[in-house]
Amino acid sequence: MYVIIVYDINVYRINTIRKFLKRFVNWVQNSVFEGEITESQLIRIKAFINKHTDPEYDFIKIYSMDSDKYLDSYIIGKPKKEFSNII
Amino acid sequence: MYVIIVYDINVYRINTIRKFLKRFVNWVQNSVFEGEITESQLIRIKAFINKHTDPEYDFIKIYSMDSDKYLDSYIIGKPKKEFSNII
Numbered sequence: 705m706y707v708i709i710v711y712d713i714n715v716y717r718i719n720t721i722r723k724f725l726k727r728f729v730n731w732v733q734n735s736v737f738e739g740e741i742t743e744s745q746l747i748r749i750k751a752f753i754n755k756h757t758d759p760e761y762d763f764i765k766i767y768s769m770d771s772d773k774y775l776d777s778y779i780i781g782k783p784k785k786e787f788s789n790i791i
Numbered sequence: 792m793y794v795i796i797v798y799d800i801n802v803y804r805i806n807t808i809r810k811f812l813k814r815f816v817n818w819v820q821n822s823v824f825e826g827e828i829t830e831s832q833l834i835r836i837k838a839f840i841n842k843h844t845d846p847e848y849d850f851i852k853i854y855s856m857d858s859d860k861y862l863d864s865y866i867i868g869k870p871k872k873e874f875s876n877i878i
Contacts, residue, residue, distance in 0.1 A: 712820045733798075733799045733850050735797075763867070763869060763871065765865070766864065768862075769861045775855075776854070777852055777853065777854050779852050780840050780844060781851060
């Protein structure tokens with residue numbers, strides 16, 4: 705399946721989430737990842753995010769679809785260099 | 792059609808873009824809008840963004856699909872209050 709993950713996460717928790725997401729999906733920009741994953745990976749991602757974020761202060765939305773064949777995308781500009789504050 | 796618009800735009804230009812997008816699509820979080828628009832609205836949105844951003848410093852990605860019927864979404868947390876620095 706294909707996912708787009710957008711987030712607005714407190715600076716204290718953001719690196720934990722980014723490091724984890726990076727293992728499964730591709731960094732798009734500051735607060736967006738996307739990629740092809742399996743359904744069981746999606747379950748892991750949801751569980752990890754639920755565990756490592758605070759719903760009072762953080763917000764994450766995971767869009768998912770069966771395949772990216774339904775999806776077009778159009779880009780303006782150049783993405784900034786990937787966040788450099790994590791390995 | 793259905794669009795998800797993510798952006799990373801310089802603070803000097805962001806309000807112009809947000810004000811414009813707000814006329815067509817719904818604010819999701821800090822740097823994300825989504826909603827149902829027509830194809831001609833998508834053309835207008837692309838043209839406006841191209842005109843009012845600087846591709847050297849800004850980055851915008853517009854995901855589009857025929858319909859949101861292909862799209863599932865899963866939310867963790869509460870979105871922050873909508874940006875209050877614009878009317």
